[in-house]
Amino acid sequence: SAVISQKPSRDICQRGTSLTIQCQVDSQVTMMFWYRQQPGQSLTLIATANQGSEATYESGFVIDKFPISRPNLTFSTLTVSNMSPEDSSIYLCSVGSGGNTDTQYFGPGTRLTVL
Amino acid sequence: GENVEQHPSTLSVQEGDSAVIKCTYSDSASNYFPWYKQELGKGPQLIIDIRSNVGEKKDQRIAVTLNKTAKHFSLHITETQPEDSAVYFCAASGYNFNKFYFGSGTKLNVKP
Numbered sequence: 001s002a003v004i005s006q007k008p009s010r011d012i013c014q015r016g017t018s019l020t021i022q023c024q025v026d027s028q029v030t031m032m033f034w035y036r037q038q039p040g041q042s043l044t045l046i047a048t049a050n051q052g053s054e055a056t057y058e059s060g061f062v063i064d065k066f067p068i069s070r071p072n073l074t075f076s077t078l079t080v081s082n083m084s085p086e087d088s089s090i091y092l093c094s095v096g097s098g099g100n101t102d103t104q105y106f107g108p109g110t111r112l113t114v115l
Numbered sequence: 116g117e118n119v120e121q122h123p124s125t126l127s128v129q130e131g132d133s134a135v136i137k138c139t140y141s142d143s144a145s146n147y148f149p150w151y152k153q154e155l156g157k158g159p160q161l162i163i164d165i166r167s168n169v170g171e172k173k174d175q176r177i178a179v180t181l182n183k184t185a186k187h188f189s190l191h192i193t194e195t196q197p198e199d200s201a202v203y204f205c206a207a208s209g210y211n212f213n214k215f216y217f218g219s220g221t222k223l224n225v226k227p
Binding site: 001004033041045048096102103104106107108109111 | 147149151156157158159160161164204208213214215217218219220
């Protein structure tokens with residue numbers, strides 16, 4: 001399975017500011033995904049990021065709030081913009097396993113607290 | 116779209132006992148069912164998965180069963196150990212492999 005790292009691992013931010021989360025994979029992957037996990041909750045898909053194309057956002061998530069970049073096959077960023085306390089969550093990136101991309105492997109997550 | 120329900124939300128067992136977590140799904144087109152274990156402060160870790168052409172899969176103390184007719188699948192952990200304590204998530208995906216639909220999670224507590 002792919003080795004996935006995320007930076008930062010955690011952060012405490014002030015409302016109204018923005019934070020960019022990085023996701024790095026040790027091998028080239030077609031599909032990268034960004035999830036949000038609110039405290040004690042399940043995983044909610046924010047968007048799917050393909051290299052060379054615009055990210056595809058799920059209902060309830062918009063590009064202005066969560067802009068995503070995918071400059072190459074091993075890297076992606078998610079920005080949480082104009083943050084409010086409701087954005088306090090764990091943000092996770094995952095990658096498709098390649099081939100049929102029928103499974104996903106997750107990074108360690110970024111724990112964000114907005115004051 | 117797909118809807119995955121997971122039960123129970125919490126499960127407490129004595130070390131050495133078995134634990135069973137059940138999930139149901141709504142979309143008969145779903146054909147891939149992974150299970151993830153999430154320890155405190157970590158990302159979800161894939162522990163076992165099953166495809167719709169298989170009824171059961173086993174990996175040491177962990178097994179998954181699938182009933183396509185009833186549209187439910189279950190995770191079985193035998194001889195539980197304290198290190199099995201974590202939150203477990205089931206998921207389903209179908210013709211669109213890109214999208215996983217997750218259950219609400221089960222917090223398993225294995226008491227020594």
